[in-house]
Amino acid sequence: MSTISTDTHQHAGQHDADHGHHHPPAGFKRWFYTTNHKDIGTLYLLFALTMFFIGGLMAMVIRAELFQPGLQLVQPDFFNQMTTVHGLIMVFGAVMPAFTGLANWLIPMMIGAPDMALPRMNNWSFWILPFAFAILLMSLFMEGGGPGFGWTFYAPLSTKYSGDSTALFVFSVHIMGISSIMGAINVIVTIFNLRAPGMTWMKMPLFVWTWLITAFLLIAVMPVLAGTVTMVLTDKYFGTSFFDAAGGGDPVLFQHIFWFFGHPEVYIMILPAFGIVSSIVPTFARKPLFGYASMVYATSSIALLSFLVWAHHMFTTGMPVFAELFFMYCTMLIAVPTGVKVFNWVATMWRGALTFEVPMMFAIAFIVLFTIGGFSGLMLAITPADFQYHDTYFVVAHFHYVLVTGAIFSIIAAAYYWLPKWTGHMYDETLGQWHFWCSLISVNLLFFPMHFVGLAGMPRRIPDYALQFADFNALISIGGFAFGLSQLLFLWVVVKCINGGKPATNQVWEGAEGLEWQLTSPPPYHSFTTPPDVK
Amino acid sequence: MANTMYHRCSLLALLCVDSAIAAEMPLNMTRGVTEISQKVYDLHMTIFYICCVIGLVVFGAMFWSILHHRKAKGVQPAQFHESTKVELLWTAIPVVILVLMAIPATRTLIAMEDTSKSEVTVLVTGSQWKWHYKYLEYPVEYYSLLATPAKQIQNKLRKNENYLLEVDRPLVIPTGKKVRFLMTSDDVIHSWWVPAFAVKKDANPGFINEAWTQVDQPGTYRGQCAELCGKDHGFMPIVVVAKTPEDFDSWIRAEGERLAKLKAAEQELLSMQMSMTDAMAMGEKVYQGYCAACHQPTGTGLPGVFPALKGSKMATDPGQKSAHIQIVLNGKAGTAMQAFGKQLSLQEIAAVITYERNAWDNNTGDLVQAADIQAAKNGQKE
Numbered sequence: 001m002s003t004i005s006t007d008t009h010q011h012a013g014q015h016d017a018d019h020g021h022h023h024p025p026a027g028f029k030r031w032f033y034t035t036n037h038k039d040i041g042t043l044y045l046l047f048a049l050t051m052f053f054i055g056g057l058m059a060m061v062i063r064a065e066l067f068q069p070g071l072q073l074v075q076p077d078f079f080n081q082m083t084t085v086h087g088l089i090m091v092f093g094a095v096m097p098a099f100t101g102l103a104n105w106l107i108p109m110m111i112g113a114p115d116m117a118l119p120r121m122n123n124w125s126f127w128i129l130p131f132a133f134a135i136l137l138m139s140l141f142m143e144g145g146g147p148g149f150g151w152t153f154y155a156p157l158s159t160k161y162s163g164d165s166t167a168l169f170v171f172s173v174h175i176m177g178i179s180s181i182m183g184a185i186n187v188i189v190t191i192f193n194l195r196a197p198g199m200t201w202m203k204m205p206l207f208v209w210t211w212l213i214t215a216f217l218l219i220a221v222m223p224v225l226a227g228t229v230t231m232v233l234t235d236k237y238f239g240t241s242f243f244d245a246a247g248g249g250d251p252v253l254f255q256h257i258f259w260f261f262g263h264p265e266v267y268i269m270i271l272p273a274f275g276i277v278s279s280i281v282p283t284f285a286r287k288p289l290f291g292y293a294s295m296v297y298a299t300s301s302i303a304l305l306s307f308l309v310w311a312h313h314m315f316t317t318g319m320p321v322f323a324e325l326f327f328m329y330c331t332m333l334i335a336v337p338t339g340v341k342v343f344n345w346v347a348t349m350w351r352g353a354l355t356f357e358v359p360m361m362f363a364i365a366f367i368v369l370f371t372i373g374g375f376s377g378l379m380l381a382i383t384p385a386d387f388q389y390h391d392t393y394f395v396v397a398h399f400h401y402v403l404v405t406g407a408i409f410s411i412i413a414a415a416y417y418w419l420p421k422w423t424g425h426m427y428d429e430t431l432g433q434w435h436f437w438c439s440l441i442s443v444n445l446l447f448f449p450m451h452f453v454g455l456a457g458m459p460r461r462i463p464d465y466a467l468q469f470a471d472f473n474a475l476i477s478i479g480g481f482a483f484g485l486s487q488l489l490f491l492w493v494v495v496k497c498i499n500g501g502k503p504a505t506n507q508v509w510e511g512a513e514g515l516e517w518q519l520t521s522p523p524p525y526h527s528f529t530t531p532p533d534v535k
Numbered sequence: 536m537a538n539t540m541y542h543r544c545s546l547l548a549l550l551c552v553d554s555a556i557a558a559e560m561p562l563n564m565t566r567g568v569t570e571i572s573q574k575v576y577d578l579h580m581t582i583f584y585i586c587c588v589i590g591l592v593v594f595g596a597m598f599w600s601i602l603h604h605r606k607a608k609g610v611q612p613a614q615f616h617e618s619t620k621v622e623l624l625w626t627a628i629p630v631v632i633l634v635l636m637a638i639p640a641t642r643t644l645i646a647m648e649d650t651s652k653s654e655v656t657v658l659v660t661g662s663q664w665k666w667h668y669k670y671l672e673y674p675v676e677y678y679s680l681l682a683t684p685a686k687q688i689q690n691k692l693r694k695n696e697n698y699l700l701e702v703d704r705p706l707v708i709p710t711g712k713k714v715r716f717l718m719t720s721d722d723v724i725h726s727w728w729v730p731a732f733a734v735k736k737d738a739n740p741g742f743i744n745e746a747w748t749q750v751d752q753p754g755t756y757r758g759q760c761a762e763l764c765g766k767d768h769g770f771m772p773i774v775v776v777a778k779t780p781e782d783f784d785s786w787i788r789a790e791g792e793r794l795a796k797l798k799a800a801e802q803e804l805l806s807m808q809m810s811m812t813d814a815m816a817m818g819e820k821v822y823q824g825y826c827a828a829c830h831q832p833t834g835t836g837l838p839g840v841f842p843a844l845k846g847s848k849m850a851t852d853p854g855q856k857s858a859h860i861q862i863v864l865n866g867k868a869g870t871a872m873q874a875f876g877k878q879l880s881l882q883e884i885a886a887v888i889t890y891e892r893n894a895w896d897n898n899t900g901d902l903v904q905a906a907d908i909q910a911a912k913n914g915q916k917e
Binding site for chain 2: 245333339
């Protein structure tokens with residue numbers, strides 16, 4: 001860390017001597033009081049990495065219990081708490097903050113701005129997060145344990161039938177929501193107001209575009225989540241009956257509201273990934289991105305469609321057949337813009353001059369494995385077949401393909417791609433390649449057989465299973481442990497790169513294009529104090 | 536055990552999977568045993584093959600590019616970056632494929648949701664963590680509980696072939712007839728799933744969902760609860776036995792008579808006095824089957840979730856005896872404590888309360904009789 005601070009310090013000094021009074025204080029105060037987009041970006045990324053390992057440890061507990069049939073290590077109650085908190089931490093603690101961290105670091109540099117538009121709010125939106133997750137994690141140590149109703153907290157399991165940790169869960173989700181909304185407002189205001197002269201909408205890098213659309217999705221749906229958890233709270237403690245038929249409510253109403261948030265949330269976790277891959281592939285293909293405009297339109301249509309498909313998570317709840325058909329057709333339709341994106345990436349690679357540094361390896365793995373997750377998504381859209389897939393390991397396989405080899409792989413790719421820019425040092429390519437291959441093999445060993453056990457009839461969220469699933473579960477667990485261990489390599493690469501390494505040039509990658517590569521590596525403390533020229 | 540270890544090792548080493556193992560491990564969705572489940576299987580395979588073909592084309596192009604368009608080969612990158620023609624084409628082709636796919640899916644879905652003209656109706660009620668079946672046309676209803684002994688789950692006994700997929704009383708349906716299921720729940724949301732019928736429908740508290748099946752082959756079909764419903768979600772299996780209409784008729788007649796006899800016997804029992812030993816023995820059995828999942832086999836409960844009975848005021852204070860009977864009969868609103876009045880016989884309730892008041896050093900010496908329970912029930916009605 002200290003290396004970053006002195007380096008940025010120096011460069012800031014060279015770049016704009018006038019801004020000397022902006023030099024940050026040292027130590028804890030620097031990080032606690034900071035309003036600088038890079039510092040806050042770093043905080044977000046380190047926080048996400050920490051949460052990734054904590055959530056990962058919970059996944060290890062789950063996989064250890066499922067290694068063999070029978071109950072060995074944990075009791076069903078605690079098992080449910082592990083699946084619940086693993087999900088919450090990975091979604092709200094790892095993936096979303098990592099993307100916000102990337103947005104903080106990159107958006108000002110990509111649009112030629114000095115910083116984010118609302119720096120104090122930026123500080124606040126980060127610093128409430130550790131409290132949210134401290135509350136959530138503390139609930140695990142309460143009498144009766146933490147939340148055990150799944151990250152989807154379906155009522156009435158989460159209302160009448162839950163423990164008092166529900167109150168902490170609700171409060172912590174509220175804080176996460178406030179943080180996300182503030183982050184999103186900041187991104188929108190920054191992109192609308194701080195673009196360098198000449199940076200028209202259709203010249204914005206795709207990462208900026210996808211994040212802009214993501215930010216609108218966040219503002220649209222995080223309040224819905226806040227409403228949902230509030231209704232859970234009042235149903236549990238204040239005698240309301242939103243989700244209780246005995247009082248005139250409806251438990252299925254919960255699912256409609258939750259998934260009206262939940263489905264756009266899925267795209268919140270993947271659209272920035274599309275932006276990252278659209279930045280990396282052209283660089284290592286040494287060829288401009290194919291179909292820039294269609295990428296923008298495809299992203300926008302995915303975002304709009306995401307509001308019309310929520311009930312495909314609920315085909316078995318007993319909807320009218322007409323509603324089932326409507327949601328089936330809309331869901332199938334999403335395959336079209338998603339397909340356009342994949343075709344565009346392949347067309348970008350086509351007849352390029354490809355090289356295969358670690359970011360490109362992860363980006364290629366993203367395209368292939370995310371597409372596999374997309375295929376199973378298309379299968380899940382077929383309602384009659386969904387009756388067989390729903391709530392089985394097939395679904396677990398599906399969303400881990402899109403979230404782990406999709407969202408997380410894109411975040412790792414982004415880290416390798418921009419680390420030299422952020423730190424001023426090249427990362428260790430050999431270690432990085434080791435990390436890639438270990439991750440690639442183990443992640444498929446982990447998630448691919450889940451398709452099979454799911455199709456064979458293993459329900460999700462069970463701590464013990466029938467004997468015919470035993471062999472595959474052992475294999476899946478081994479894949480899980482291997483994937484978990486492989487991520488320690490990533491930690492090593494990152495720490496090593498922060499502490500030193502071959503100095504990076506400003507350009508870093510031969511084929512890299514965009515404003516961030518015009519800055520020094522590492523960039524000055526206040527990115528662009530005079531707006532660059534955008535041709 | 537050694538056998539599975541061997542299989543596991545062979546998998547680990549990624550040796551060839553011999554056919555014996557492959558037979559044990561199903562890889563694909565079941566075709567099931569009904570016309571609908573066959574249609575669902577066909578849809579599943581069709582969309583799967585479509586995905587395979589698209590995958591082959593897209594990944595094929597990509598890997599061609601990776602092999603041939605690499606800088607190491609000294610190629611110069613092309614500079615093209617758009618082509619309206621190609622882009623329109625790869626938007627239009629998926630749309631056509633999807634429309635073609637939507638047609639059979641729509642047809643199957645409409646057939647699946649048509650529950651009209653059924654001949655037998657079963658009301659399926661989920662509760663934590665068991666299923667209840669009630670035949671609307673016959674005087675037959677009963678609970679169906681997991682039959683796997685706890686010792687197998689705790690790895691103290693060798694596991695059965697149908698480990699976790701066996702119940703004490705399966706649902707019995709006739710073959711060749713359209714059977715309609717009405718699903719509901721007493722507490723949280725459960726989901727009734729039998730893969731062989733391609734039936735999965737949520738059981739929502741306070742609402743009734745419909746599903747149907749028509750099974751043509753007699754046999755035993757197994758499934759599980761598919762919606763997270765709390766602690767023992769993994770331990771509430773479903774077993775359906777399909778019998779020929781003749782066998783079904785004789786079964787349901789016999790079952791109706793058996794249940795009627797039980798009821799009559801219960802009335803007679805009211806005047807009988809159980810001895811402490813008998814009550815404790817029966818009470819322990821009922822306790823382990825119905826109460827131990829929450830209150831734990833040793834009566835200690837789970838702090839913060841399920842209250843302890845051992846040493847509790849409710850189970851030790853003589854003044855609380857009638858409250859104890861009431862809570863077992865009627866449950867406690869707003870908690871996971873169910874009403875057992877309709878699940879257990881008077882004698883069973885009397886025995887389990889006796890057990891709870893005397894086991895684990897509770898030692899109140901209270902002996903509750905079936906007549907006391909009947910009195911408590913009558914008291915409610917007035």
